[in-house]
Amino acid sequence: MVRTPLTDDERRRGAALGRTLQLARGDRSAAEVAAEAGISLDTLRKIEQGVICTPAFFTVAALARVLDLDLNTLAEALAATAGAR
Template sequence: MVRQPLTPEQIEAGRRLGALLRHARAERDLADVAHAAGISPETLRKIETGRLPSPGFGTIVCLGEALNVPMQDLAAIWRGNPHPLEAAS
């Protein structure tokens, strides 16, 4: 199966999501958060920097749990809705 290229809107949504996750991680060690979420530190780094703009649903669920960020907040950022954490970054 061939994957369709991401649209500019999807790429921007991934950047917003990465910024929120980076802000939520704050001073926590990237490797510790990645381990808690069951992903590699490199995968988390790519998500946070927007180089992986469309991570898997399970990955986002696990990151939300590891960072104590509710799924509805993650979804709101993806859709482009304002969020208090986004304003702080």
């Protein structure tokens, strides 16, 4: 199975998601947040670094829950970022 290459908008949105999650994490360790969200530390790091630009919905939802982020607000912010060039 061949994956479709990511668009520039997807890459920008992935980078913005990573920055947003990292800022929301604040002083909490990545290991603590990952464990509480039920994902691997490696996955969280890759999302924060923008390596994983399109994480699964349930991964984002789990992180939003742990970081007390509203999914609607997060989605709106990321959609605005993707449109900005």
